[in-house]
Amino acid sequence: MKYNLSNIKKSINLLNKDECIAIPTETVYGLAGNAYSDRATFQIFKLKKRPNKNPLIVHYSSLDMLANDCETNDIFYKLYRKFSPGPITFILKLKNESKISKNVTNKKKTLAIRFPSHPLAKKLLNSLNFPLAAPSANISTRISPVSKDDVLDEFGGKIKFILDGGRSKIGLESTIIDLVGKPKILRLGGLDRKKINKFFKINIKYFHKSNNMRVPGQSKLHYSPGIPIKLNVTKTNQNEAFILIKKRKKTLKNYYYLTKTKNLKQAAKNLYKTLRKIKNKNYKSISVEKIPNNGFGEVINERLKRASIK
Numbered sequence: 001m002k003y004n005l006s007n008i009k010k011s012i013n014l015l016n017k018d019e020c021i022a023i024p025t026e027t028v029y030g031l032a033g034n035a036y037s038d039r040a041t042f043q044i045f046k047l048k049k050r051p052n053k054n055p056l057i058v059h060y061s062s063l064d065m066l067a068n069d070c071e072t073n074d075i076f077y078k079l080y081r082k083f084s085p086g087p088i089t090f091i092l093k094l095k096n097e098s099k100i101s102k103n104v105t106n107k108k109k110t111l112a113i114r115f116p117s118h119p120l121a122k123k124l125l126n127s128l129n130f131p132l133a134a135p136s137a138n139i140s141t142r143i144s145p146v147s148k149d150d151v152l153d154e155f156g157g158k159i160k161f162i163l164d165g166g167r168s169k170i171g172l173e174s175t176i177i178d179l180v181g182k183p184k185i186l187r188l189g190g191l192d193r194k195k196i197n198k199f200f201k202i203n204i205k206y207f208h209k210s211n212n213m214r215v216p217g218q219s220k221l222h223y224s225p226g227i228p229i230k231l232n233v234t235k236t237n238q239n240e241a242f243i244l245i246k247k248r249k250k251t252l253k254n255y256y257y258l259t260k261t262k263n264l265k266q267a268a269k270n271l272y273k274t275l276r277k278i279k280n281k282n283y284k285s286i287s288v289e290k291i292p293n294n295g296f297g298e299v300i301n302e303r304l305k306r307a308s309i310k
């Protein structure tokens with residue numbers, strides 16, 4: 001996709017004035033504001049209706065700027081060199097002298113940070129003299145947006161500007177790894193955790209749901225299209241949308257394929273788009289065919305489970 005320089009300039013101007021805008025990343029779109037600004041970060045929570053105990057991820061383009069805010073360690077550098085920029089978020093110790101707004105961390109002594117690889121996000125971050133706090137650009141508990149239209153579907157005209165960077169390539173949020181103390185995965189996501197395990201030649205633990213108190217947003221309803229979801233379904237009726245990954249001989253009107261070639265990466269990319277499409281029709285519920293629980297399938301299953309909590 002070509003840069004539209006006037007849109008980048010507009011984004012820079014608004015962010016410099018402590019306004020929030022939506023920005024594209026390779027995972028999902030983010031609702032971004034100056035992470036050093038109380039005003040901008042307050043707006044993010046307000047627009048998203050996000051409980052203020054749920055801390056934000058801060059996006060950087062360089063290690064130089066990060067050095068003002070976080071303490072780094074060897075494992076961080078190793079992972080950074082291998083996987084950044086890209087769909088991995090690191091939890092690091094916050095420096096006492098950091099200027100990160102208190103709104104971002106909710107008094108925590110740690111900070112979630114990420115280096116996005118989307119060219120527009122990189123270009124934008126390179127043009128600013130502050131990092132960007134950016135949670136996914138959706139109303140709290142709802143489906144994350146993977147395109148400009150999705151952000152509009154969430155917020156209508158409430159956001160000052162949406163920087164259009166096309167469809168997010170990965171379509172799922174970043175994988176979160178906690179590097180304060182023994183490394184732990186706190187959220188499955190766009191970077192397959194097997195790749196991290198292979199790199200370290202050890203199995204890094206995934207702290208999910210009940211035993212994971214570090215990620216408040218993870219223990220309850222999330223990624224929800226607002227109607228009931230049933231998993232591992234084999235047969236449906238026409239009043240419910242049916243999400244599939246195996247091609248059928250006959251395709252009915254209520255069938256929604258995440259992939260027709262059993263490609264789980266493609267299925268992951270299509271997940272939120274498909275849930276949003278279904279949400280905007282009049283279905284009473286969603287049924288999902290069994291999805292293999294490996295690689296991106298594991299992440300899809302985890303998101304669907306959270307989306308189906310009653």
Ligand code: TXA
Pocket residue numbers: 025027028029030031054055056057089091108110111112114134135136137172173174176186214215216217218
């Ligand atoms: O791919 C992504 O990570 C996207 C794009 C926009 O970068 N962002 C994203 O942000 O998914 P958000 O706010 O929707 O999810 C951030 C998660 C939340 O569950 C939050 O609780 C957790 O990160 N988090 C933030 N700071 C943390 C911290 N210091 N310790 C543990 N978890 C933290």
Ligand code: MG
Pocket residue numbers: 135136144
């Ligand atoms: Mg989110």
